Each structure stands twice: as C-alpha cells, then as structure tokens.
Amino acid sequence: MSRLHPALLYLTIYNPTLHPSEEVSKDDEDAEEQAQILFYSSQERATSRDKMLRQVGLAKALVNFSEIFHPTDSCHNVHSQSRRMIMLNPEPDFWIHAAVELAKTPRTLLPKPKDKGKGNGKGKGKGKEKEKASTLQPSYDYHEGSFHDYALRAHLLRGYEQFKLTHGSFTSILNSFGQEALELQLERFFTVWAWSWDLSKRFELNDDLGLSLHPLYPSILPLLDTFSSQLPAGLDALFLSPPHVVPSTGYRQSNYPPALSRHLLSLIPRHLPHHEADGGPEASSPTEKGATASTAAKEVGSSGNPSSGFLGMPSSLAMSMDVRNWSWPGALTFGKGAEPKSPVTDREGMKPNPSVAESVSTVVEVDRDALGDAISSADIHCLLEKANDGLSVTDPDAAREGCSEMDHSGDTPRPSRVPSPLPADDSSTSPPEPEKPDRHRQLDFACTFVFLPESGDPLETRRRQVIHLRCQSLAVALIADADNVEDYDTHVISEATSQMLHDIENLIAAEATRASEILPSATKILQPKDNYLISFDHFTAASPDFVAKSDYLYNGKQLLEQGLHITEVFSRGQQPQHWHVSKRDNTGGEEREVFLEVARKETSLSDVDNILQRLQSYSF
The missing domain is CATH 3.30.450 (Beta-Lactamase)
Known part of the structure; x- marks a missing residue:
C-alpha cells in the first residue's frame, strides 16, 4: 500500500494573559478564551469555534499540568499514536502550538468469511451497517519515526525568528500597535509560512544547526x-x-x-552560466524549430518512397539514428543556387551508413552546393553588418556593389573562398582569451x-x-x-x-x-570517507557534499539538548555497521558540537576517538 506523508493539522499562536477588548458577560467563558488566540490556521477549510477552543485548551492544560512537576521547564512535546503536538514558548506569555499527523499506511483488511448459518433479517441489517461504517473510516498504521522532535521545534523556531526579523517581536508589536495589529501581521505571515511547510521532505541536520x-x-x-x-x-x-x-x-x-x-x-x-542564460550556439527558437521540421517533412513526403512510412519517412529511421542528426534533402536550399533534385534511381549507388537501414539511404543525402551557398550567404550578410559603418546607406551604387558581391556562382561551396568586404584581421583567427574578472x-x-x-x-x-x-x-x-x-x-x-x-x-x-x-590515490577513491559536521555560533562546517540525515545523529543531538551532563553519544548500527558520534566540545573557550559518521566497517572505538581528536583541533 502507498505511504501517506505527514501533514500539518493546525497551527495556533496564543497568549493566556490577554483579555477581551470589549466588556463581555462573566458567564461567557468562550469569549475570554477566544480573545487569547492571536492566530489559528487549520487543515480543514472551516473549523468550528468549539473545536478551535478545545484544541487550544488542551495545549494550555498540558503546559499547566507539566509546570506542576517542573516549574522552570514546561511541556514541549506530546506523542500520541497518530500525531505529535509541539509547544514552543519564544517570548514570555506567547506560545506557538502545532499538531502534526504522522506518516501513515492504509491497513489491508482481510475479507471476513461469510456466515453460512441462517439468521433473522434484523441481524443481517445490522451487519451491513457495520460493514458500511468500516469502509467509511479506514484504519491506518502510523510510523513513529517519521520525524524528530528537535527538527520540528527547530523549524518552528526558524519561522518565529524570520517573523521577528521582518516585522519585530510579538511583545514590541503588541506594546506599540495593539492586539489587532499583531493579529493582522501574524495572519499575513504565518498563513503562508505554515502551508508552505513541506513535511514530506526529509529533515536535514545541517539546516537545523545553521x-x-x-x-x-x-x-x-x-x-x-x-x-x-x-x-x-x-x-x-x-x-x-x-x-x-x-x-x-x-x-x-x-x-x-x-x-x-x-x-x-x-x-x-x-x-546562471552564460550558456544556460543566453543560450548556446546551437540554440534556436521554438518557431524556427517548428518551421524547419515542417519543411523537412514536406520535402521527404514529396521525394521519398510513399511506402516507406508516414509522410515518406522510413519507419525505422527514428529507431536507428538521432533526430538531431537527420539530413533532409532540400531543407537548407533557401531557394538560391540549388541544383535540380536527382531522381531516386541516381542515388541507389550511394554507400549506406552502417548505423542506418538500407531504406534510409534514399532520403538522407544533402545538397552540398546548396548548403555551401546558404552558409556563404549568411557569412557575407554577417560581414556586411560589421562593415555597415563603411558603406553609406543613402548611396545606391555602394549598396548595389555590396549586393553584387553576394551573387557568386554555385561552384564555390565553401565560405572560405568568398571575398570579404573587410580586410582580413589576424586577430580574428586567434583563439579567444579567457574572460578576466574586472x-x-x-x-x-x-x-x-x-x-x-x-x-x-x-x-x-x-x-x-x-x-x-x-x-x-x-x-x-x-x-x-x-x-x-x-x-x-x-x-x-x-x-x-x-x-x-x-x-x-x-x-x-x-x-x-x-x-x-591533484590526482587522488586509489585508496582515497575506493575507501569510504569519514563525514563530519561541526556546529558553532549558529554556523556549520561539514565534509564536501555531506548531508546529515541519519536518525542516530538526530537522536544524539536530542540527548545533548536534554541533559547538560551528557557530552558524548556513541552509537553503531547493525546493517550497515557505521559509527555515529555526537559530541559537545569547549575547545578554545568556544562551545561547539561535532557530529561524525564513520562508514568503515573495520573501524574500532579507539579509531573513532582518534578521528574526533583531529576534528577538535580544527580551528575556525
């Protein structure tokens, strides 16, 4: 069965110390609860007021319940069978709460054996109703390891920091402009931010660290x-x-x-590179490509064998050669200096291309005189444009003289024999020098x-x-x-x-x-490389092309965050037997975190520790 990606269920921002701006009845508790909600967005298009208040009320109750046992550290994450609930307290009295549904797979239900015994009609009716109810609500198997708590909290914190950078802190906006202005700013920013969150993409520890x-x-x-x-x-x-x-x-x-x-x-x-932004020398517009293809199709249809295929094109042509290497007869004649087409019988003596079937040899010949004539004409036209400053536009004799040079005989197939209206420049034949930075x-x-x-x-x-x-x-x-x-x-x-x-x-x-x-040795090419990721002061330095996605590294980072007394976390998998290390270091008075992944199976624990010692000496 296909696996369904995790999804954001709802996102809300609230402040439990706020009160309604207008006087409300003391018995109307819902009005006071709703005044504390600054922002709410749900996966459902329309969410009732009661459901919204229940979801926010549950988050408040979990935070208050956890503060009874630990006043200085409130609840941050709640795990259930189908979802994760994250509570983030970025500013005093302001809470960001999100609920994320885990990745799930539809459960395959085995058909129940039919009851051969006879029963009354009421029993059959109840059984059909139960079957309909089970089909309307399918069951799922949820994947607990869809994502990590640290990755979810880091993403929510980045969203808050981005809002604070572009708009200001929650407290400053509330004190300067009031609650209505804060709600408007939150609505504009977090509605777009929340639903552009791609939870199907696997989290990367590099992005979370800096x-x-x-x-x-x-x-x-x-x-x-x-x-x-x-x-x-x-x-x-x-x-x-x-x-x-x-x-x-x-x-x-x-x-x-x-x-x-x-x-x-x-x-x-x-x-973008120059060849990608401006187009390469072989680039052409879609209109020109379409015109060339249609012209070639007409020429083949008129001169080819009718029984060879659609529009006179051999049926084996597309399978035996590249489309870009097709050479259509008469496609590049441009109506100048083209010799009459020779009949098909005159071309039967041509030696066919080994990579093409014999039937292709009747249509792949190019009119070389016409092709040379076309290239020569284009070359002269280009040169005349460069010499435009030397010829007067208002002088008809000069213009007629320039045009007469273009009329050359068909026995000059190469453009190199065409006389140029400009003197030859030796610098034009030299290879172009590489572009120097200015x-x-x-x-x-x-x-x-x-x-x-x-x-x-x-x-x-x-x-x-x-x-x-x-x-x-x-x-x-x-x-x-x-x-x-x-x-x-x-x-x-x-x-x-x-x-x-x-x-x-x-x-x-x-x-x-x-x-x-530098030529790498065979040992460096064949031997797996040790990958590292060093984090310090919200910046990271990592091995080339290394992306930390391992669950072991995320678990190690979460352990380092939970307990300050934990400084090292070593782990090794079974299949494959890779080492994963997470370590907190204070070398040189600067706190840093080192994450290491060793893919060599024969590496021992002492070898891993030696690699860590070398990484600790890396200075920024």
Whole structure:
C-alpha cells in the first residue's frame, strides 16, 4: 500500500494573559478564551469555534499540568499514536502550538468469511451497517519515526525568528500597535509560512544547526576583515556566496540572530552560466524549430518512397539514428543556387551508413552546393553588418556593389573562398582569451530593512538598514547602524567591495585550478570517507557534499539538548555497521558540537576517538 506523508493539522499562536477588548458577560467563558488566540490556521477549510477552543485548551492544560512537576521547564512535546503536538514558548506569555499527523499506511483488511448459518433479517441489517461504517473510516498504521522532535521545534523556531526579523517581536508589536495589529501581521505571515511547510521532505541536520561556511573560509576571512577595516564605523560585513556564507569578525562579535544571515542569503538569486542564460550556439527558437521540421517533412513526403512510412519517412529511421542528426534533402536550399533534385534511381549507388537501414539511404543525402551557398550567404550578410559603418546607406551604387558581391556562382561551396568586404584581421583567427574578472565592473546595489534586537533586551527590536552589493553570485551585505545610507560614502564602499570581490574570485579560481591538478590515490577513491559536521555560533562546517540525515545523529543531538551532563553519544548500527558520534566540545573557550559518521566497517572505538581528536583541533 502507498505511504501517506505527514501533514500539518493546525497551527495556533496564543497568549493566556490577554483579555477581551470589549466588556463581555462573566458567564461567557468562550469569549475570554477566544480573545487569547492571536492566530489559528487549520487543515480543514472551516473549523468550528468549539473545536478551535478545545484544541487550544488542551495545549494550555498540558503546559499547566507539566509546570506542576517542573516549574522552570514546561511541556514541549506530546506523542500520541497518530500525531505529535509541539509547544514552543519564544517570548514570555506567547506560545506557538502545532499538531502534526504522522506518516501513515492504509491497513489491508482481510475479507471476513461469510456466515453460512441462517439468521433473522434484523441481524443481517445490522451487519451491513457495520460493514458500511468500516469502509467509511479506514484504519491506518502510523510510523513513529517519521520525524524528530528537535527538527520540528527547530523549524518552528526558524519561522518565529524570520517573523521577528521582518516585522519585530510579538511583545514590541503588541506594546506599540495593539492586539489587532499583531493579529493582522501574524495572519499575513504565518498563513503562508505554515502551508508552505513541506513535511514530506526529509529533515536535514545541517539546516537545523545553521548556515554552511564557505570551504575557503580560513582564506576568505582575512580578506573580509581587511575590507571591514576600510569601512566607516557602524558597518558589519557578511560575505554571501549561495549556499555558503563568511561572517566577518565584527559580525560575529555583534551577536546578530541566525535568522539574519539566512534571510540575507535568500535574497540573492541563483547565478546562471552564460550558456544556460543566453543560450548556446546551437540554440534556436521554438518557431524556427517548428518551421524547419515542417519543411523537412514536406520535402521527404514529396521525394521519398510513399511506402516507406508516414509522410515518406522510413519507419525505422527514428529507431536507428538521432533526430538531431537527420539530413533532409532540400531543407537548407533557401531557394538560391540549388541544383535540380536527382531522381531516386541516381542515388541507389550511394554507400549506406552502417548505423542506418538500407531504406534510409534514399532520403538522407544533402545538397552540398546548396548548403555551401546558404552558409556563404549568411557569412557575407554577417560581414556586411560589421562593415555597415563603411558603406553609406543613402548611396545606391555602394549598396548595389555590396549586393553584387553576394551573387557568386554555385561552384564555390565553401565560405572560405568568398571575398570579404573587410580586410582580413589576424586577430580574428586567434583563439579567444579567457574572460578576466574586472575589479572595476559595476555592482548591483540594493537596500532592505530588518528588525534587530537592541543590546541587552532581545524583545525590544529596532528597524535597521542592510546594504546589498552583488556581482553575479557573490555578494556582500553591510548591516548599517544608521537609519539612512546617505550617511555613508557609497563611492568608497563600492570601490572597496569591488576590489575585495575581485580578490575572492581570484582565490576561488586558483583553488579550483589547484584541486583539478591533484590526482587522488586509489585508496582515497575506493575507501569510504569519514563525514563530519561541526556546529558553532549558529554556523556549520561539514565534509564536501555531506548531508546529515541519519536518525542516530538526530537522536544524539536530542540527548545533548536534554541533559547538560551528557557530552558524548556513541552509537553503531547493525546493517550497515557505521559509527555515529555526537559530541559537545569547549575547545578554545568556544562551545561547539561535532557530529561524525564513520562508514568503515573495520573501524574500532579507539579509531573513532582518534578521528574526533583531529576534528577538535580544527580551528575556525
């Protein structure tokens, strides 16, 4: 049976300390409960008021019940047979509650044996009603390991941080604009955010821990810090190269929220290569392709064998050769210099292509004189366009003389024999030089606004301006302390940014050249690689192309979050026998978490510990 993906049932945001804005009767408890709900969205199109209040009331009861046993740590997750309930407390008195249905598989019901005994009519009627009820409500087998609690909480927290970054904190909006304005902002943001949450996609620990640092982070950081020293005071730099980032030392010291770098990275569009964006030399428009195909079909239908197939095309043609390599007779004649078509009997002596059936040889010949004539005409037309400045448009003699050069005889099949109206340039025959990065090229300049917390109080947010300077797929974001960009000298900032991006491009190109010259040994190719993921200060560094999706790593991360006394978690599977390690480390006074996956079956526990020791010496 097909497995049904997990789905979001409902999402709500409430504050149990709020009261109705208007006076209500003391007996109307539902009105007071409804005034505490700031946002509610359900999978069902229409949800009754009673059902909404029951769902929110259950979440409140679970939180209050858990606080009886642990006043400082309330309930976060509730597991049931078919769903997970998550309670998140991002700000004092504000709660985000979501219910997610587990992945499920329809249960196959075996047909019940028919009762051969005779019974009365009432018994048969009740049995049919029970069968109808069972068919209307099918049973399912729910998968407990569909997702992890830490992944769900991390996604909800990222949604809250994104709202706080673009709109402000719940507390600041409520105090400044009131409850109605807060409800409107929550409705606009979380309705779109909730139902764009793809729960069928498997969670990745890399995304939950933070953004990935650039592989050349140790080499790019000195360039970025030198660039930051040239900026005016009050600007913090962040280098962006999707999907990687490089924070400057001043950026990390400012303790910006992790949502800022993630939001700025999402504003950079994906850079397309030149051959993908502009089209390759062989690209053509759909109209031209359609016209060429229809013309070729008509020529084949008129000159081919009628019994060979549809429209005169041999039935075995499509199966024996590539469509792009078809050569239709008369398709490229363009009506100039074309010789009369020779009858089919004159082409019977041609040697057929071994990769094509014998019947194809009657239709695949190309009129070489007409093809050369067409190429030569196109070449002269291109050259005349280049020489347009030398010929006067108003001079009919010059125009007639230029046109007469185009009328050449059909015995010149190659365009190289055609006289050119321009003198030959030796530089045109030399191979093109590779494009060099221009440090003075123009940068794309843009500004955006975000809400960042003031120092000391994370709930008090202030509107800040961010300057974007982008060149293709590389960009620099400058977080300004001033309210207006005009307070800074944008010319000086642009020159420094262009120089830094130029140096980084040269660094990346040199590293790519060096990596291509290194030949890996056979041992490195055949032996499984050890993959690692290091998290620190909301940024990550990982092995190339490593995506942490293992349940062992998620379980280890959850154990590290639950108990501060737990510093290491070692686990090993049965099939396959891979090692998975999660460890908290405080090397150099900076807290970091190391996640390791060793795929070598012969590795012992001491070998895994040695690998961890080498990773702990990795400095950022």
